[in-house]
Amino acid sequence: MSRNCLRASTRILLLSCLLVAACGSVPTLITKSAAVPDGVNFTGMWQTRPDPAADRLSDNQAPGDGLILSRRSRDARRGRNNSDRSVQVFLEFGQSLKITQTRYGLFISYDRSVVEEFTFGENRVVSIGPIEAQRASGWEGNAFVVETLDEGGSLLSESWRFDAGGDVLVRNIRISKGDKELVSRQQIFDRQ
Numbered sequence: 330m331s332r333n334c335l336r337a338s339t340r341i342l343l344l345s346c347l348l349v350a351a352c353g354s355v356p357t358l359i360t361k362s363a364a365v366p367d368g369v370n371f372t373g374m375w376q377t378r379p380d381p382a383a384d385r386l387s388d389n390q391a392p393g394d395g396l397i398l399s400r401r402s403r404d405a406r407r408g409r410n411n412s413d414r415s416v417q418v419f420l421e422f423g424q425s426l427k428i429t430q431t432r433y434g435l436f437i438s439y440d441r442s443v444v445e446e447f448t449f450g451e452n453r454v455v456s457i458g459p460i461e462a463q464r465a466s467g468w469e470g471n472a473f474v475v476e477t478l479d480e481g482g483s484l485l486s487e488s489w490r491f492d493a494g495g496d497v498l499v500r501n502i503r504i505s506k507g508d509k510e511l512v513s514r515q516q517i518f519d520r521q
Contacts, residue, residue: 356484358476361467363433363450369471371435371489375426375498375518414511415460416479416504420487421445426518435473447475482506496520 423439430436434448452465455477466475472490479485486503497519504512 356478356482358452358463358465358478360452360465361450361469361474361476363467365430365432365449366468366471369468369473369491370430371428371473371491371498372430373428374521375428376521377424377426378517378519380516414479414483414504414506415481416462416477416483416485418457418460419455419462419464419477419485420502420504422516425521447473483511492517 421437421439421443423443425440427438427441428435429438434446437445437447439445447466450467452463454461455464456462460479462477462479464475464477466473468474469488472488474489475485475487477485483504483506486501486505488501490499491497492499497517500516500518502512502514502516503510
């Protein structure tokens with residue numbers, strides 16, 4: 330084998346190793362259970378409790394990041410490169426929710442305008458316009474969990490669970506990147 334061939338083979342081997350190592354560091358989502366826990370059905374009309382800090386997030390983000398983007402603001406930003414936290418475009422809010430739970434999934438209508446559909450046990454690519462992310466949704470104990478991971482490694486985690494015997498629905502929202510928590514918020518909904 331010639332010296333040039335050996336050098337080329339060595340370079341290819343090193344590049345292959347680097348590629349494999351880089352791919353191994355990309356976070357992955359674990360598929361959640363598709364089995365609905367006994368006695369858990371979120372179907373109904375829900376109204377958010379008034380929250381004086383409704384537009385504020387936790388203190389874990391940089392100055393100027395204190396607000397979650399409204400749907401209108403997110404629509405305006407879709408054309409721009411916002412890879413740092415493009416996962417935010419998958420986050421919906423509303424004052425009133427209509428939830429329909431079937432044997433296979435949840436349909437959540439936010440303020441009668443935006444409907445999100447989640448399939449129990451799914452793990453697939455979802456997209457809004459040009460922004461794609463990996464999504465896994467399903468059950469962890471009695472909580473319904475949705476995790477959305479964007480190409481930049483930001484993770485949106487949402488969990489929904491009952492409190493107060495089923496008359497209160499608690500939604501926990503967290504956006505993180507690696508070990509750093511960027512956004513943390515809890516919403517509480519009362520059954521109507």
